[in-house]
Amino acid sequence: MLEVRGVTRRFGDFTAIEDTNLSVREGEFITIVGASGCGKTTLLRLIAGLDQDYTGEIALRGQRIAGTSLERGIVFQEPRLLPWLTLWDNVAIALDNAPLSPSAKKEAIAAQIALVGLTGFEQAYPAALSGGMAQRAAIARALVGHPSILLFDEPLGALDAITRMRLQEELLRIWQHEGVSMILVTHDVEEAVFLSQSIVVMDSHPGHVTANIVVDLPFPRDRSSAEFGAVRREVFGALHDNAAVKPPEIEYLI
């Protein structure tokens, strides 16, 4: 459904990503991993339409993308909630221009807030929310317009380990519930193996795709299983080929 073909993005003399290809199937969950500076966020911003200054082609369902669209929902690294709006209004703002009746909007917003488990906090201002709650609200905002693909820019990177694991499980649940395609940018290999059907490994100078690893494990995945460990090693291996990234010696016993 989403095709990225031969995309190059330069900032002056600096080439952020070069001749990058990527393809996402309908309803597929892929992750992009790589060390910081490999251009993974740049690529995501191009797909989101926040940055349009590139060569190559990005097409969604055969349509070359032009600018941002609610078709492509985005969740940023930080929740980016508007502090002067309540949680409800922060989600509702995504439907400001939707051709829906007020009651249909209300229903959609309430359903989305319920999906991310924030029912009861509708009238809270962002300052009163925890980091995990705020990020859930941001996910609800990205989902409420029913996008065909959801883009995540390291959305769980700033959260503590326990909240992160819980939200990973929720992301999976939301993905299964909504049937929406997802691209998640992360530098957390375990997160990538836990969540995605396919892992795109990127390297820097200039940013490009070095490997595409298919994760053929059933959901929900057992982080401590041997198969999980094998895929994790494979991804670390691909990263290791790029740079001096060593897989950690310890095994996770979760």
Add this chain to the structure above:
Amino acid sequence: MSIPLQPAIARLETPRQSGFLSSLSRIPGIGIAGIKAFFAGQRYIGAILPLVILGLWQASSSFGWIEPVFLPAPLKVVQAFWYMLTRQDLLMDIRASVFIIAQAFVYGTLLGVGLGFAAGLSRPVELFFGGTINTLRHIPTVAWIPLIVVWLGLGAPAKIVVLTKSIFIPVFLNTLQAIRGVDHNFIELAQALKLSRRQLIRRVIFPAIVPVVMITLRYSVGLSWALVVVAEGISGLEGLGFLIFRAQNLLMTDQLLVCMVLIGLIGYGLDRLLYLTQRRLLRWQRGFGGSYA
């Protein structure tokens, strides 16, 4: 005042306390904790200093520390206030001054926020006005008064014009700066959410600059209220500023003090109004409340 939960225990725990606090604490129902609570962080704490000042003032006249002609006793000032209210036109003068600041506030704010927005949203507008306004701002408001009075006479319009300018300039500059300072991440978010330019202004930019604009308004209204007094003193036939300078010329210190107190109280009232508006508009903000433990 708050009654301590366990006055009996509070009394038991402080048996060796002596002096004023402990003698108060022996009154049934008032513990030492209650007295502390009364002074510490409670709403009445703001009344302490004015009462002390009033006490010192009264003492200085009772004990003859200062000649009455320089500092009349508080009661004399209250009498003067009553005299001015009933025999002179004090209310009319108050109204004249408040009328000027109120009009100048409305015009200055509308112009400042309006033009600040225009400049904030459009580079050409900013370039067109920016340099001129930044130059004009260095001419003190007081320096404008003589010229404007020559043009518009001694009445209210001249003062309204001058004060509108004194409110307009900081409001304009800070509105512009606040817009320039809106977090770019929010602009990007608006793009991702496909907000129109109007929606961006209404839902993102406007609320984002309210904190800065409110602080600017409070600051410039305070400043302009002082300037009303100056303007009326320099040129005018009514208003609190006129009265205060007339009182000085006639050595009517009691009337002079009446005006000073009134100017202070009205200024406090104006700021209070703006403060309450600010608090209402900024409910969403959770800043530093002052306690840190």
